[in-house]
Amino acid sequence: MIYRKIDYFLPFVKDAFPLEKVPLVQCITNVVTIESVANALLYIDAKPFMGDDPRGFPEFFQQNDSLFLNLGHISADREKAILSAALIALETKTPDVVDLVGVAGSKYRLKLARQLFELRPTVIKGNLSEMRAFCGLTSAARGVDVSIEDTNESAINDLVQAMTQINHSHPESLLLATGQRDLIVSDGKAIFLENGTSQLDRFTGTGDIVGALVTALLGAGTPALKATIAAISYFNLGAEKAQKTTIGLANFRNETLNQLSLLMNQPNWYGEIRGGTL
Numbered sequence: 001m002i003y004r005k006i007d008y009f010l011p012f013v014k015d016a017f018p019l020e021k022v023p024l025v026q027c028i029t030n031v032v033t034i035e036s037v038a039n040a041l042l043y044i045d046a047k048p049f050m051g052d053d054p055r056g057f058p059e060f061f062q063q064n065d066s067l068f069l070n071l072g073h074i075s076a077d078r079e080k081a082i083l084s085a086a087l088i089a090l091e092t093k094t095p096d097v098v099d100l101v102g103v104a105g106s107k108y109r110l111k112l113a114r115q116l117f118e119l120r121p122t123v124i125k126g127n128l129s130e131m132r133a134f135c136g137l138t139s140a141a142r143g144v145d146v147s148i149e150d151t152n153e154s155a156i157n158d159l160v161q162a163m164t165q166i167n168h169s170h171p172e173s174l175l176l177a178t179g180q181r182d183l184i185v186s187d188g189k190a191i192f193l194e195n196g197t198s199q200l201d202r203f204t205g206t207g208d209i210v211g212a213l214v215t216a217l218l219g220a221g222t223p224a225l226k227a228t229i230a231a232i233s234y235f236n237l238g239a240e241k242a243q244k245t246t247i248g249l250a251n252f253r254n255e256t257l258n259q260l261s262l263l264m265n266q267p268n269w270y271g272e273i274r275g276g277t278l
């Protein structure tokens with residue numbers, strides 16, 4: 001693990017915000033956090049569209065700039081809708097992000113995730129526990145959150161190795177695993193990021209929001225690696241700022257979301273990025 005100075009990250013973050021254009025981001029996402037995801041997109045000056053009915057897809061895909069597919073809330077119908085949207089995304093070259101919510105404890109989600117991966121999403125992401133399950137490693141997850149057992153040094157090393165192998169056979173897709181340390185594997189390169197605060201584990205939708213922010217950056221024309229590093233850093237540095245000025249989780253949540261619209265006005269918002277290469 002080699003820590004890198006800010007110069008290493010500058011090309012990925014310097015001009016990422018404000019977005020170059022206002023992307024229309026189509027989201028098929030879970031009902032738990034759908035409103036937070038829509039508002040987070042609006043706060044960074046993207047446009048959300050929660051269009052999940054396949055009858056609308058021919059029209060939606062003429063308008064959208066990118067697609068967010070989140071497995072957090074699945075039914076037989078939604079599974080069909082997600083697969084059909086992923087197929088159209090492939091055909092129309094619409095950049096898309098698959099969020100592996102819940103795959104660690106749900107075989108049918110894992111099967112769907114593998115089917116979606118064959119449709120070459122631009123980015124596939126989950127928390128460390130979900131990404132372990134996706135990579136075929138044992139996962140200690142219960143439900144949709146990271147399990148502490150999946151975050152120690154040796155678990156992280158195993159995961160990076162597994163992600164690198166998968167990236168080798170599927171080079172079109174960037175892999176992202178989130179948690180206290182975020183892992184990114186793309187084009188055979190492995191990068192880690194370490195910003196954020198432990199309170200991010202204590203409000204729902206943080207992973208979904210990061211997934212939607214990556215999708216918005218892709219929709220604005222940002223390449224996958226830059227979109228991923230910029231989205232995570234922007235969200236986590238905003239959360240670090242929120243932590244300094246708030247007491248209580250509800251206020252922290254509110255201020256973290258608030259920072260999505262504010263942080264980009266600070267010219268050197270990325271100055272405190274911590275991370276490096278693996």
Ligand SMILES: Nc1ncnc2c1ncn2[C@@H]1O[C@H](COP(=O)(O)OP(=O)(O)O)[C@@H](O)[C@H]1O
Pocket residue numbers: 126127128144145146178179180181182194195196197198199200201205206207208210232235236
């Ligand atoms: N303990 C932590 N310390 C710092 N940042 C964290 C921590 N847990 C999560 N994050 C950050 O919160 C965001 C969501 O990650 P995570 O909680 O892993 O996703 P999910 O909500 O899907 O489980 C990421 O940007 C990640 O870096």
Ligand SMILES: Cc1ncsc1CCOP(=O)(O)O
Pocket residue numbers: 030032033072073101144145204205206207208209
């Ligand atoms: C609690 C819950 N249950 C099903 S989806 C969901 C939200 C998950 O959000 P995140 O992946 O951002 O933690």
Ligand SMILES: [Mg+2]
Pocket residue numbers: 099100101126127144207208
């Ligand atoms: Mg998640």
